[in-house]
Each structure stands twice: as C-alpha cells, then as structure tokens.
Amino acid sequence: METLTWSTDMLVSALILAGTFIAIFTEGVHFFHRTKCALVGAASMTLAGQYFGFYGPESALHAIDWNVVFLLGAMMTVIAIMIPTGGFQVMAFGIARFARGRQFLLLCLLGTAVTALSLLLDNVTTVVIFGPLIILICQAMKVSPIPYLLAAALLTDTGGVATLVGDPPNLMIGSAANIDFNSFFLHMGAMVFIAWAGTLVGLRFLFARELAIKPDMSDQPTAEIKDRRNWYSALVALGFMVVGFILHKQLGWEAWVVAVVGMTLLILFARDLHLDSLFAEVEMSLLLFFMSLFVIVGGVEHSHFLQYIGQFIVPFVKEDLLLASVLLLWVSAILSAAIDNIPFTAAMIPIILGIEAQGVNVTPLWWALSAGVGMGGNGTHIGSTANVYIVTISERLAQETGNRAFAITPGVWFRRCTPVMLLTVTICMVIMVLFFDFFAKPLA
DSSP: OOOOOOOHHHHHHHHHHHHHHHHHHTHHHHOOOHHHHHHHHHHHHHHHHHHHTSOOHHHHHHHSOHHHHHHHHHHHHHHHHHGGGTHHHHHHHHHHHHHTTOHHHHHHHHHHHHHHHHTTSOHHHHHHHHHHHHHHHHHHHTSOSHHHHHHHHHHHHHHHTTSTTSSHHHHHHHHHHTOOHHHHHHHHHHHHHHHHHHHHHHHHHHTHHHHTSOOOOSSOOOOOOSOHHHHHHHHHHHHHHHHHHHHHHHHTOOHHHHHHHHHHHHHHHOOSOOHHHHHHTSOHHHHHHHHHHHHHHHHHHHTTHHHHHHHHHHHHHHHOHHHHHHHHHHHHHHHHHHSOHHHHHHHHHHHHHHHHTTTOOOHHHHHHHHHHHHHHGGGSTTSSHHHHHHHHHHHHHHHHHTOGGGSOOHHHHHHHTHHHHHHHHHHHHHHHHHTHHHHHSOOO
16 A cells, blocks of 8 residues: 655644543533534535535535444433333332342342343443432431442443444444444453453452441332333333344345334333434534534544554554554553543544555454543543442532531542553453454454
C-alpha cells in the first residue's frame, strides 16, 4: 500500500478531533455537557471538511452508524415501558427476602441480577433500575449501601462486555467489524464469567468488615407488579429479542432490526401507553452524542489521518500480534479508566480498520479492545456513565441523610474498585494469552 504523507486535511481533522475530545474529557471542569461538545465538533468537522474538500454533509450522514443508534433507541423504549410496571422492584425485594440477612449472599444475588440484565441492556439503564432499589433495601436492613452500589456499577460494566448489545462500545465494535451476537458471546462469555467471579471475590475481601455486620430484618420492603399485562408482554418481547439476536445472521437481519421489531410488538400489545411520554424517556442526548462522534470520526477517516497513524503501527502489529493485543488491552483499560470509554472506542475503530486494510489479521485486536474498554471503565468513578450515576445517587443519599459516609468519593472508588479493575484486566490478559489461537482465528 502506498505510504501516506502529511497533509492540511489531516491537520484540520486532527485538530478538530483533539479539541472535541479534550472538551468531552474535561466536562467536569467547564460544565459544558459532552453532547454539546460533540455536536459542536461534528458541525465543525462537517463545515471544515466541506471547505477543504475532504468531507461534507452527505459523507457525514453516511458516517453515522445507524445500527447502533436504532438498537440503543429501541432498547431504551422497551425499558421505559417495563420500569413503571413494578416488576423490577418485585425482583429486587424478592432477592432481599431470599438472602435472609446474609449480606454476601445478597451481594451475589443482586450482582447476578444486575449482570443478567446487563447482558441485554446497556449498563446505564441497568444501574438506573437497580440503584434506587438497592438504597431502599439497605435502608430497611440498616446497613451501608456502598458495597452494593459499587457492586452494581462494577458488575454491570463487567457483564456488559459479554454480549454484542450489553455495552455501547460493543455495539460500535460489532457493527464496524461485522461481528454477530453469537460470535461475540462465544469469544467473550467465558472470559467475562471468570472476571465476574473475580469481581465478587475481590468485593468479598475489600468489604469484609461491612459485609460481616448483622442486618436488621424486621422491616423488609414489599412490592407488587402494578401492571402485569405490560410486564409480561415486555418479558415476551425481550425473549423474542434474545432469540432474534441469536438467529439474526441466519435471518439476514441486523441487530437493530431485531430490537425495533421487538419494540414494535411490545407497543402493539401493551396497554395504556402514551407514546409521546414514552418516547420522551429515550435518552436523546446519548443518541445525539453517538451520532456526533460518528460524524467526527468519519471526517478524520476521510482526511486519511487515522490511516496515516495506522501505517506506523502496522509493522509492530505484524511483528508480534500477541504483544500488540496485550498492549491494546491494557492501554484501552487505563485510558477508559481516565476518560469515558465511548469516545476512545470511536477513535480506535477506524485505526484498527486501517490496519486491517493493509492485510493484517486484526481479529484479536477487536477482542482486546472490547475487554479493555469494558473492564477498564471500572477503574475510576468517571470511567463509565454507569459509574457516574452510582456516585451521583450516593452523594444525594449522603446529603439527604446527613451521613457523609454514604457518599462514594474518588478516594473510596480508588481504594475499593481500582484493585478490582486491575484484577479483571489481568484475568482477561491471562485468558487471551492462554487461548490466543482461539481469539486470533479470523472471523468468518
């Protein structure tokens, strides 16, 4: 392949990319919402690309990965129907009663429920459902909610790595690399299960003192399903989606088609739905954030800047693919702990595709990227949006109760969660090294 030389187009796109990502990563300093930063970056990239001749509105529209956007939007709509039914509350309180005051068992059971949901739902939705329920359960038991809230954040991030639809970066990777649902679970399922078990073991030791306290079981909360028809209709729709995701390659459907069909069936059979209010629950800011990122990265790709960078990486990857995969795993984990994993994934995908275009087998790099950004997000309180939500509700609880011990500070996260992140990334690395031939096998 012809060697690319530096150009003005590359410089312009690189400056816009760097400026946008810096603005996104420093959101906590300037308080300018990351979606606003991304929208400004997308507009700047489109206009600058049109002026310099390497990009334009039509190319920007084609750069958006609609598979990711429609899939996320459909799943958000399904959950918006399920939450008011009360089914999730019944599930959580039933788990609390079954545990009978055995705190570590309760942690494991809630963690299993959170992980199971995160296989199909994005991690933010999962913690939005379970975070408030955990606080109610712990208040009734008169125990600290901190171990349970942190477990919810860690385990939803971990569990989401196992499937194509469990974590937004996976959607992006699967769509870019044409990885189907079954292949994703086949490669990542066992790795995630061992990392999940390691997370529970780590939490058992890190919270040994808190989990040893005998809780008060005299005032257990109760709940009932308020709308059985909608709850059971939603479960049927989710069951249809699971089957559809497994068979979508044979059906010739993209994953978003499965999700939209399931959503449509649920809307058709559910009752008393006010569609305007329902669709208002969809997180449009998150969807716009994704669309803007795709536009920005599309502009960088059209300027050939990422291919320019990739040509310097190709010799190293060709020389030692295993080492390159391990390094990508750790770099992805560390950077995802420091910054949000979604923009990092968006930046890495075209680089890997550029390497693949030069005849290199990049299959293990996809798995390393997925594991790294998924597990690495657990490293800090800002590593994933789910973490930020858990920290936010803990701070609100501390303010309402006047007990600052209930607030999850960066220091608390570093002492209790960063060791777990390091453990899970190490587990993923060991599994990848031991079974590298399996992970390196090109996708059919």
